[in-house]
Amino acid sequence: MCDLTLDKLNIGEVGTVLKINTNSSIRRRFFDIGLVPNTLVKCVLKNSNMCAFLIRGAVIAIRNDDLKFISVKRVIK
Amino acid sequence: MKYIVTLSGNPNVGKSTVFNALTGLKQHTGNWTGKTVSSAVGKYIYENEEYELVDLPGTYSLISHSKEEEVARDFIIFNKNDVNVIVCDALCLERNLNLVLQILEITDNVVVVVNLLDEAKKNNVVINLDKLSDILGVCVVGTSARSGKGISLIQKAVKEVINKKNTGYKVKYEILESVIKEIENELEKYDLKNLNSRWLSLRLIENESSIIKSINEYLGFDVISKEINDLIIKSHHILLDNDITIKEIKDYFVSNIFKCSEEITKKVVKNNSKNYQEKTRKIDKILTNKITGIPLMLMLLFVVFWITLVGASYPSDLLFDLLFWLGDKIGNFLSFIHVPSVLIDILINGVYKVLAWVVAVMLPPMAIFFPLFTILEDLGYLPRIAFNLDHHFKRCNACGKQGLTMCMGFGCNAAGVTGARIIDSKRERLLAILTNNFVPCNGRFPIIISVITMFSIYTHSIFKGLILLIVILFGIGMTFIVSLVLSRTLLKGEPSSFILELPPYRKPQILKVIVRSIFDKTIKILLRAVMVAAPAGLIIFILSSISIDGTNLLNIISNFLDPFGKLIGLDGVILLSFILGFPANEIVIPIMIMCYMKSGYLMEINDLDVLKNLFVNNGWTLNTAICVIIFTLFHFPCSTTCLTIKKETGSFKWMIFSIVLPTLIGIVLCFLVTCIFKLV
Numbered sequence: 001m002c003d004l005t006l007d008k009l010n011i012g013e014v015g016t017v018l019k020i021n022t023n024s025s026i027r028r029r030f031f032d033i034g035l036v037p038n039t040l041v042k043c044v045l046k047n048s049n050m051c052a053f054l055i056r057g058a059v060i061a062i063r064n065d066d067l068k069f070i071s072v073k074r075v076i077k
Numbered sequence: 078m079k080y081i082v083t084l085s086g087n088p089n090v091g092k093s094t095v096f097n098a099l100t101g102l103k104q105h106t107g108n109w110t111g112k113t114v115s116s117a118v119g120k121y122i123y124e125n126e127e128y129e130l131v132d133l134p135g136t137y138s139l140i141s142h143s144k145e146e147e148v149a150r151d152f153i154i155f156n157k158n159d160v161n162v163i164v165c166d167a168l169c170l171e172r173n174l175n176l177v178l179q180i181l182e183i184t185d186n187v188v189v190v191v192n193l194l195d196e197a198k199k200n201n202v203v204i205n206l207d208k209l210s211d212i213l214g215v216c217v218v219g220t221s222a223r224s225g226k227g228i229s230l231i232q233k234a235v236k237e238v239i240n241k242k243n244t245g246y247k248v249k250y251e252i253l254e255s256v257i258k259e260i261e262n263e264l265e266k267y268d269l270k271n272l273n274s275r276w277l278s279l280r281l282i283e284n285e286s287s288i289i290k291s292i293n294e295y296l297g298f299d300v301i302s303k304e305i306n307d308l309i310i311k312s313h314h315i316l317l318d319n320d321i322t323i324k325e326i327k328d329y330f331v332s333n334i335f336k337c338s339e340e341i342t343k344k345v346v347k348n349n350s351k352n353y354q355e356k357t358r359k360i361d362k363i364l365t366n367k368i369t370g371i372p373l374m375l376m377l378l379f380v381v382f383w384i385t386l387v388g389a390s391y392p393s394d395l396l397f398d399l400l401f402w403l404g405d406k407i408g409n410f411l412s413f414i415h416v417p418s419v420l421i422d423i424l425i426n427g428v429y430k431v432l433a434w435v436v437a438v439m440l441p442p443m444a445i446f447f448p449l450f451t452i453l454e455d456l457g458y459l460p461r462i463a464f465n466l467d468h469h470f471k472r473c474n475a476c477g478k479q480g481l482t483m484c485m486g487f488g489c490n491a492a493g494v495t496g497a498r499i500i501d502s503k504r505e506r507l508l509a510i511l512t513n514n515f516v517p518c519n520g521r522f523p524i525i526i527s528v529i530t531m532f533s534i535y536t537h538s539i540f541k542g543l544i545l546l547i548v549i550l551f552g553i554g555m556t557f558i559v560s561l562v563l564s565r566t567l568l569k570g571e572p573s574s575f576i577l578e579l580p581p582y583r584k585p586q587i588l589k590v591i592v593r594s595i596f597d598k599t600i601k602i603l604l605r606a607v608m609v610a611a612p613a614g615l616i617i618f619i620l621s622s623i624s625i626d627g628t629n630l631l632n633i634i635s636n637f638l639d640p641f642g643k644l645i646g647l648d649g650v651i652l653l654s655f656i657l658g659f660p661a662n663e664i665v666i667p668i669m670i671m672c673y674m675k676s677g678y679l680m681e682i683n684d685l686d687v688l689k690n691l692f693v694n695n696g697w698t699l700n701t702a703i704c705v706i707i708f709t710l711f712h713f714p715c716s717t718t719c720l721t722i723k724k725e726t727g728s729f730k731w732m733i734f735s736i737v738l739p740t741l742i743g744i745v746l747c748f749l750v751t752c753i754f755k756l757v
Contacts, residue, residue: 023324026574032137033576034172036332044358045365045579049468050477052579056335057169059354061464061577063471
């Protein structure tokens with residue numbers, strides 16, 4: 001269950017962030033928008049390159065390449 | 078006594094709107110065209126006291142990424158202000174509270190403004206402001222800054238903060254509380270110059286060199302004494318006992334603050350809407366869809382350009398007549414007061430006429446295009462363009478937001494260049510600036526369209542439209558190619574991370590948008606054009622009126638340029654027209670006509686058949702037509718754009734580069750096309 005990353009969530013699915021597996025500058029960007037462990041996120045949009053999530057009340061699109069750094073647990077509603 | 082008040086907040090929360098409402102200073106709002114690059118400063122008077130308001134760059138947190146965010150951070154940290162006004166978006170209070178709680182760790186002199194209450198109401202989101210104020214321990218004001226509601230309440234709250242001491246909410250770090258207390262006690266031995274000791278303790282535990290360096294510089298001594306160092310090590314041991322490594326300290330701090338924001342939000346926000354932002358999601362499903370997204374975007378942009386081109390032609394003609402009529406009158410008046418006729422000729426036929434020409438052809442399209450684009454911005458559509466196009470730009474190691482600046486470039490390259498401010502990474506911003514000129518702007522479209530109309534083999538308008546589309550796609554393709562080549566050579570680098578906020582759609586304030594964009598962008602860009610057009614008018618006039626052996630200088634120069642022009646499928650006149658058309662590409666064709674007809678003044682021929690005859694009689698072929706189109710697409714940017722590039726990059730070198738690069742590409746392509754024509 002630990003190899004699920006944020007880019008694999010489908011539209012409408014909800015997940016909880018487990019860990020951010022990078023130390024590059026993107027890590028701080030994630031912190032900025034409130035993407036930290038234990039955050040609940042919902043995937044709302046997707047194209048071949050980016051996914052958009054509802055994160056703490058705002059919809060934010062992030063490239064799939066960057067989403068691969070975020071491991072997540074699917075929440076079944 | 079003057080009080081200093083800073084305005085901070087996340088990007089896109091209406092900070093600038095609040096700023097404008099407070100100061101009355103008309104500063105442009107909307108992050109998408111790039112604003113608040115350096116902090117704007119304004120003033121207001123409340124109850125006979127003067128307040129200086131500093132608009133800090135939008136920032137998500139006090140962890141700085143860029144120079145601009147560092148400015149915001151240092152301003153707040155080192156207490157250069159009397160009051161911090163923090164603007165929050167009512168629709169995503171939770172994330173905005175993160176910044177509020179971070180600032181509350183530094184100072185209690187805070188006023189929290191919950192903006193966009195009207196939008197929240199529309200979305201059935203109710204916020205209990207009194208409760209929020211109780212929890213945070215500071216003044217909380219609700220506003221709808223776009224309609225001006227609640228602005229005076231901010232002024233009242235600011236005054237209250239100055240006169241009354243608050244005790245703000247402090248985020249608790251359970252496992253660290255005792256050691257924080259110990260460090261604070263130790264710090265009390267020093268003069269901390271107003272720095273909050275709790276905040277300082279947290280930063281010392283966090284142990285990030287850049288902040289500690291700033292702190293030491295501010296204090297004038299090394300704050301990490303032996304005792305404090307021991308305590309820091311102690312705190313790290315406590316964290317390790319709780320499975321938090323030194324690397325993860327920041328995670329722990331940030332998570333903790335967000336946990337608090339989450340809890341506070343749960344207490345004060347009531348979301349009554351069943352399906353949050355349902356309308357926006359529905360629209361997004363169509364506008365960002367894999368299949369329909371890009372075609373719809375192209376259609377929308379096409380409509381914008383079409384309205385601009387068609388809508389501008391009538392007011393342009395009117396303005397043209399008016400300005401030229403005015404010119405005659407001024408000329409008459411000048412001769413009436415006995416101004417020498419040579420001077421009148423220079424002023425009216427030289428400077429004034431070119432000036433009038435540039436204004437008449439540039440003003441109407443800009444006055445239509447900018448408001449239309451700003452309406453798209455106000456609607457919230459622009460980030461979706463970046464979302465749709467990012468895929469393609471990422472392949473060229475560029476940023477999706479470049480797609481946006483490219484779209485703006487179709488309207489006006491200078492605007493596109495300014496728009497590149499929205500791109501965070503410097504490398505990617507340069508890519509966007511340097512390639513913006515590869516898409517034709519409003520000034521160049523008419524050249525391309527009239528040449529296509531005159532020389533298209535099939536006269537059917539669909540065929541012509543198709544050629545125009547190919548030309549545009551060619552420009553876009555070149556944007557990608559050049560971006561890719563540059564990012565492999567001069568501007569090497571990986572695509573930086575890219576985070577794009579997609580705000581909910583909202584109704585644009587059409588009237589305000591029109592006023593704002595006309596005063597803000599149109600006038601500014603027009604003034605820049607006028608500044609260059611006036612001297613250019615003088616030069617054109619001098620060249621056309623000084624003759625040697627019966628030929629005027631204009632023709633002598635064009636004859637000189639002719640061999641080179643012919644080599645690349647053009648001729649001397651065309652080259653000279655592009656050079657003299659530097660202030661505005663709109664005058665390129667009038668200069669051509671002027672040279673071919675050996676006339677002394679700029680001229681226009683509205684009948685395209687007559688124009689075609691003139692061109693053909695002067696040796697134009699299909700080869701020439703194609704090369705003119707290519708050269709229109711790829712040559713040096715107009716003077717306004719050049720000045721803007723210089724301003725935005727802060728470098729003369731990049732401006733020269735942006736002139737040389739497209740010109741070189743244009744020359745090479747024209748040469749190749751001519752070679753092919755010669756072979757066939």
